[in-house]
Amino acid sequence: MSELHDVAVGAASERIAASLREAILSGEIAPGQWIRQEEVAARLGASRLPVREALRMLEAEGLTEHEANKGSRVPMLGMHEVAVVYQMRERLEPLALTESLPHLTPEQIAHLEQVQARIESDEGLPEFLALDREFHLMSYAGCPTERLVSTISRLWNATQHHRRAFMLLSGPERRWIVNSEHRLLLDAIRRRDAVDGERYLSGHIRRTRTELAQHPEVFAASSS
Amino acid sequence: MSELHDVAVGAASERIAASLREAILSGEIAPGQWIRQEEVAARLGASRLPVREALRMLEAEGLTEHEANKGSRVPMLGMHEVAVVYQMRERLEPLALTESLPHLTPEQIAHLEQVQARIESDEGLPEFLALDREFHLMSYAGCPTERLVSTISRLWNATQHHRRAFMLLSGPERRWIVNSEHRLLLDAIRRRDAVDGERYLSGHIRRTRTELAQHPEVFAASSS
DNA sequence: TGTTGACTGACTGGATCCAATCCCGCTCGA
DNA sequence: TCGAGCGGGATTGGATCCAGTCAGTCAACA
Numbered sequence: 001m002s003e004l005h006d007v008a009v010g011a012a013s014e015r016i017a018a019s020l021r022e023a024i025l026s027g028e029i030a031p032g033q034w035i036r037q038e039e040v041a042a043r044l045g046a047s048r049l050p051v052r053e054a055l056r057m058l059e060a061e062g063l064t065e066h067e068a069n070k071g072s073r074v075p076m077l078g079m080h081e082v083a084v085v086y087q088m089r090e091r092l093e094p095l096a097l098t099e100s101l102p103h104l105t106p107e108q109i110a111h112l113e114q115v116q117a118r119i120e121s122d123e124g125l126p127e128f129l130a131l132d133r134e135f136h137l138m139s140y141a142g143c144p145t146e147r148l149v150s151t152i153s154r155l156w157n158a159t160q161h162h163r164r165a166f167m168l169l170s171g172p173e174r175r176w177i178v179n180s181e182h183r184l185l186l187d188a189i190r191r192r193d194a195v196d197g198e199r200y201l202s203g204h205i206r207r208t209r210t211e212l213a214q215h216p217e218v219f220a221a222s223s224s
Numbered sequence: 225m226s227e228l229h230d231v232a233v234g235a236a237s238e239r240i241a242a243s244l245r246e247a248i249l250s251g252e253i254a255p256g257q258w259i260r261q262e263e264v265a266a267r268l269g270a271s272r273l274p275v276r277e278a279l280r281m282l283e284a285e286g287l288t289e290h291e292a293n294k295g296s297r298v299p300m301l302g303m304h305e306v307a308v309v310y311q312m313r314e315r316l317e318p319l320a321l322t323e324s325l326p327h328l329t330p331e332q333i334a335h336l337e338q339v340q341a342r343i344e345s346d347e348g349l350p351e352f353l354a355l356d357r358e359f360h361l362m363s364y365a366g367c368p369t370e371r372l373v374s375t376i377s378r379l380w381n382a383t384q385h386h387r388r389a390f391m392l393l394s395g396p397e398r399r400w401i402v403n404s405e406h407r408l409l410l411d412a413i414r415r416r417d418a419v420d421g422e423r424y425l426s427g428h429i430r431r432t433r434t435e436l437a438q439h440p441e442v443f444a445a446s447s448s
Numbered sequence: 449t450g451t452t453g454a455c456t457g458a459c460t461g462g463a464t465c466c467a468a469t470c471c472c473g474c475t476c477g478a
Numbered sequence: 479t480c481g482a483g484c485g486g487g488a489t490t491g492g493a494t495c496c497a498g499t500c501a502g503t504c505a506a507c508a
Contacts, residue, residue, distance in 0.1 A: 011292055011461070011462095012461080012462070013461080013462090014292075036488095036489075036490095037489080037490070038488095038489075038490095046462080046463090047462060047463045047464075048463090048464095048490090049273075049461085049462055049463070049464095050461080050462065050463095052277070052490090052491090053276070053277075053280065053461090053462095056277060056280035056281065056283075056284070057280065059280075059284055060280065060283055060284035062371070068235050068238070068469095068490085068491090069235075069468085069469050069470060069489080069490055069491075070469095070470075070471095070489085070490080071489070071490065080368065080369070081368075081369050081371065084319075084323060084369040084371070084372055085369075085371065087319055088316060088319065088371075088372060088375070091315035091316060091319060092312060092315060092316065095308075095311055095312065095315060144304065144305075145304070145305050145308040145309075147286070147305065147308070147309065147312075147382065148308055148312060151312070151375060151378075154375075158371065235491070235492095236492070237491080237492090260458095260459075261459080261460070262458095262459075262460095270492080270493090271492060271493045271494075272460090272493090272494095273491085273492060273493070273494095274491080274492065274493095276460085276461090277491090277492095292460085292461090292499095293459080293460055293461075293498085293499050293500060294459085294460080294499095294500075294501095295459070295460065449508100450507105450508090451506105451507090451508085452505105452506090452507085452508095453504105453505090453506085453507095454503105454504095454505090454506100455502105455503085455504085455505095456501100456502090456503085456504100457500105457501095457502090457503100458499105458500090458501090458502100459498105459499085459500080459501100460497105460498085460499080460500095461496105461497080461498070461499090462495105462496085462497075462498090463494105463495085463496080463497095464493105464494090464495085464496100465492105465493085465494085465495100466491105466492085466493080466494100467490105467491080467492075467493095468489105468490085468491070468492090469488105469489085469490075469491085470487105470488090470489080470490090471486105471487090471488085471489095472485105472486090472487090472488100473484105473485095473486090473487105474483105474484085474485085474486100475482105475483090475484080475485095476481105476482090476483085476484095477480105477481095477482090477483100478479105478480090478481090478482100
């Protein structure tokens with residue numbers, strides 16, 4: 001059957017949520033911008049009701065925030081909040097890695113290596129952002145606790161915009177450091193060494209945080 | 225105006241969410257139990273639509289989980305998942321405390337002391353559970369990052385049932401250790417000592433986790 | 449007697465219509 | 479000229495009705 005049909009059989013709210021999620025993560029919908037229910041419904045050919053449900057789902061994923069009688073929009077994070085989100089990641093992601101490591105299959109590890117190879121092949125910015133996200137989240141694929149992984153996903157979602165803005169202005173000349181960190185992390189994963197893995201991972205996140213803090217122009221003005 | 229009216233002016237979905245939240249946290253709705261939209265709508269005098277929205281809100285808070293075409297229910301956590309949730313708390317709550325400490329007002333600290341005094345006055349189990357929750361979450365009241373506090377709240381929500389079951393069968397004879405830990409934590413808060421605060425707090429959570437692990441009868445059978 | 453098939457009942461998912469709320473701009477008055 | 483009060487338009491929130499889907503049950507057939 002055609003993929004058009006496959007898309008259609010999925011629940012409408014799921015489909016709308018996927019579409020909005022893509023739009024938000026790609027930056028098409030900017031932080032602070034209101035998301036009009038009717039406009040989305042018309043564009044995706046559905047009623048407003050599944051749009052409302054989709055917005056609730058996205059809110060649960062940390063992608064939007066809702067205000068009564070005013071609507072939903074992508075949250076605008078200030079500098080300090082972004083720093084705290086990164087600190088949360090520094091503390092949670094090593095735990096997820098430790099939980100994941102014993103259950104990662106050789107196939108999953110091989111896939112991780114492929115993803116890292118594609119990252120190093122130096123593609124465009126959107127590809128880098130998607131691959132970097134896939135690399136890290138995939139390394140938690142063995143984690144038996146869904147709640148931990150989804151919590152981490154929320155943190156990634158919340159700062160996606162800042163990652164893109166930061167990579168845009170920092171340029172590709174500093175990607176070698178990401179690659180070095182990823183390689184060390186990947187090696188620890190191959191060896192299933194949780195201690196080394198936690199070390200490299202938290203260092204990777206922490207370095208990103210401190211570097212991000214030196215670029216205040218990435219963040220929204222506190223005018224909100 | 226009467227509080228009945230005050231309740232009514234709030235959005236219906238908010239009111240329904242608050243009612244369900246109370247029912248779940250109090251144990252009235254047991255884990256694994258399906259929540260029928262129509263039944264809730266009839267009981268609270270509303271249509272099914274705000275009930276659906278309320279269930280989405282609760283899902284965002286980690287109180288329910290949703291399955292397409294089947295409905296919502298309170299998640300049943302296995303032993304390992306509860307342990308991981310506690311480890312997440314061990315890593316996140318010290319961060320929240322450190323973030324909160326500089327901004328806690330003397331009034332808030334005084335309130336914390338009152339809550340601890342009420343905990344030590346040895347009231348019933350429901351009161352203890354509510355006060356213990358209030359004690360910890362209140363200590364994060366100064367945290368300027370809402371996202372961090374709400375993430376922690378989700379973790380508390382997820383394991384509320386197990387806390388109650390554990391306290392029920394362990395009895396009140398071991399509450400002195402909670403009080404000792406709370407007092408040390410409270411003293412660190414009074415001194416605004418983040419290092420000591422993190423130490424006592426993570427130790428408090430960790431001890432609870434290990435003690436909980438010795439009571440497998442608290443957890444749902446893996447029959448789900 | 450065991451198994452498979454369709455039927456039925458209940459429940460969730462979605463669409464349309466109506467009510468309540470909020471924001472913005474306008475007007476009137478001091 | 480500035481501020482308070484007041485509509486009008488737009489947008490969200492809620493109710494009712496209909497369609498789709500799942501599970502459990504009963505009956506018929508091998």
